[in-house]
Amino acid sequence: MTNVVRKVVRNQLRDAVRSRWLAVYAMFFALLSDGLLRFSGSDAKAILSLTTVVLIVIPLVTLVLSTIYVYNAREFTELLLAQPIRRSSLFAGLYLGLTLPLAGGFVAGVSLPFLVRGGGDPAQQGALLTLLAIGVVLTAVFTAIAFWIALRAEDRLRGLGIALGVWMAMGLLYDGAVLVVVAIFADYPIERPLLALSFANPIDLGRMLMLLRLDVAALMGYTGAVFQRFFAGTPGIALASAALAGWVIIPLALGSRAFRRKDF
Amino acid sequence: MITISRLSKRFGRVEVLAGVDLRIERGHVVGLVGPNGAGKSTLIKMVLGLTHADAGDIRVDGVPIGNAEDVSYRAQIGYMPQIARFPENLSAGELLAMLRELRGTPTKTDDELLTKFALESQLDKPLRVLSGGTRQKVNACLAFLFRPKILILDEPTAGLDPLSSAILKDKILAARAEGTTVVITSHIMSELEELCDDVAFLLDGVVRYMGPVRDLTMTTRQINLERAIAALMIREVA
Numbered sequence: 043m044t045n046v047v048r049k050v051v052r053n054q055l056r057d058a059v060r061s062r063w064l065a066v067y068a069m070f071f072a073l074l075s076d077g078l079l080r081f082s083g084s085d086a087k088a089i090l091s092l093t094t095v096v097l098i099v100i101p102l103v104t105l106v107l108s109t110i111y112v113y114n115a116r117e118f119t120e121l122l123l124a125q126p127i128r129r130s131s132l133f134a135g136l137y138l139g140l141t142l143p144l145a146g147g148f149v150a151g152v153s154l155p156f157l158v159r160g161g162g163d164p165a166q167q168g169a170l171l172t173l174l175a176i177g178v179v180l181t182a183v184f185t186a187i188a189f190w191i192a193l194r195a196e197d198r199l200r201g202l203g204i205a206l207g208v209w210m211a212m213g214l215l216y217d218g219a220v221l222v223v224v225a226i227f228a229d230y231p232i233e234r235p236l237l238a239l240s241f242a243n244p245i246d247l248g249r250m251l252m253l254l255r256l257d258v259a260a261l262m263g264y265t266g267a268v269f270q271r272f273f274a275g276t277p278g279i280a281l282a283s284a285a286l287a288g289w290v291i292i293p294l295a296l297g298s299r300a301f302r303r304k305d306f
Numbered sequence: 307m308i309t310i311s312r313l314s315k316r317f318g319r320v321e322v323l324a325g326v327d328l329r330i331e332r333g334h335v336v337g338l339v340g341p342n343g344a345g346k347s348t349l350i351k352m353v354l355g356l357t358h359a360d361a362g363d364i365r366v367d368g369v370p371i372g373n374a375e376d377v378s379y380r381a382q383i384g385y386m387p388q389i390a391r392f393p394e395n396l397s398a399g400e401l402l403a404m405l406r407e408l409r410g411t412p413t414k415t416d417d418e419l420l421t422k423f424a425l426e427s428q429l430d431k432p433l434r435v436l437s438g439g440t441r442q443k444v445n446a447c448l449a450f451l452f453r454p455k456i457l458i459l460d461e462p463t464a465g466l467d468p469l470s471s472a473i474l475k476d477k478i479l480a481a482r483a484e485g486t487t488v489v490i491t492s493h494i495m496s497e498l499e500e501l502c503d504d505v506a507f508l509l510d511g512v513v514r515y516m517g518p519v520r521d522l523t524m525t526t527r528q529i530n531l532e533r534a535i536a537a538l539m540i541r542e543v544a
Contacts, residue, residue, distance in 0.1 A: 118390035
């Protein structure tokens with residue numbers, strides 16, 4: 043991390059800590075996590091329920107907050123670009139300056155109720171760590187996607203609309219589409235195409251990683267069951283992780299390019 | 307020295323700059339004039355690298371600025387944008403501290419305007435609660451803060467009261483006396499007459515006139531710069 047990146051990140055972090063959204067975001071996960079631990083009876087069930095919520099809430103909140111953040115940072119960006127600062131450094135600073143507090147808020151919120159209970163059920167701690175890791179990666183994925191959208195769309199309402207559209211497509215419509223495909227092609231061997239399909243959706247990848255870990259793949263989603271049959275164990279986890287990494291790197295590269303080319 | 311050659315830029319269907327050639331000598335004060343939408347701000351933003359050229363070339367002290375990652379030339383430039391837009395939740399003091407930290411310049415910063423505008427009492431307030439004029443003063447302070455060799459001022463006195471406007475003009479004249487290269491856009495011709503050596507007249511995306519203020523008033527046989535520019539505009543449009 044260059045000096046400039048670190049300074050921009052520090053400035054953005056101070057901003058995030060001062061504003062209310064981060065506290066609300068962390069509080070939401072703390073209350074959710076605490077409530078599920080209280081009422082679901084076992085840590086395993088609580089983590090499973092947490093996973094369902096996390097997979098929907100993180101993409102939504104991250105996409106919306108990041109899109110707004112990029113539009114709001116426009117003045118700051120213009121001010122800094124008139125200084126001897128590289129665009130790539132500023133981009134990295136802005137990206138980390140949002141991804142770090144979002145990921146931190148999530149990790150702190152979810153893990154606090156477990157920590158208060160002395161770490162929770164030792165048998166489930168691995169699953170909890172996996173959930174935290176997936177949440178952090180999904181945060182990085184959707185912040186990157188939102189940056190790209192907000193930098194390409196000049197109009198902020200349009201940008202926000204596209205971001206919500208992406209969330210709807212990946213978070214809601216995707217599952218329905220998979221079911222439709224399964225129903226239509228029920229008589230054909232469609233496991234492999236379905237596997238390919240799951241790589242097209244970071245949320246689904248996150249879900250599968252979690253389920254491989256929890257060993258309850260069949261409980262959630264058709265692709266999860268297929269994926270487990272093909273990739274049970276380490277190779278499957280490695281493959282899904284690599285695909286998730288791609289989901290961070292590719293939007294980031296596109297966003298960075300858009301930022302370098304943009305006219306302010 | 308700033309050398310601009312055959313610079314062009316279009317935004318969608320609108321051709322903002324259509325081959326601008328302009329040479330600004332070191333230590334000269336140049337007024338950039340032209341009707342609204344002539345491309346003055348776009349030209350300035352391109353010198354700063356905020357906006358990219360479609361074609362053409364900009365050199366600052368002989369070095370082309372085309373490379374997006376070579377930004378060291380900007381350390382010599384003090385920029386005052388037309389509209390003072392700041393991060394909403396920072397205070398002026400924090401903004402100054404942040405820029406000082408980012409620049410990490412060893413030399414002492416120029417805080418004279420801060421004192422002259424009596425901004426010290428406003429430093430703790432968030433920038434969003436400051437009045438437009440006060441924000442413009444902060445904007446001016448930032449441009450002069452790092453003792454730049456080149457000043458780029460986009461309508462610097464717009465929104466300032468007469469007293470503050472005079473303070474800023476004195477500061478510009480002092481910079482001129484020290485040999486700073488200055489580019490000013492303004493619609494107030496008397497102000498340009500007071501401050502500038504040369505004027506560059508921009509119309510329909512090209513420079514139509516570039517030269518000393520006095521020559522322009524003489525060739526157009528007008529009594530002052532305002533009338534000279536007006537005559538030029540009428541002649542060009544007709």
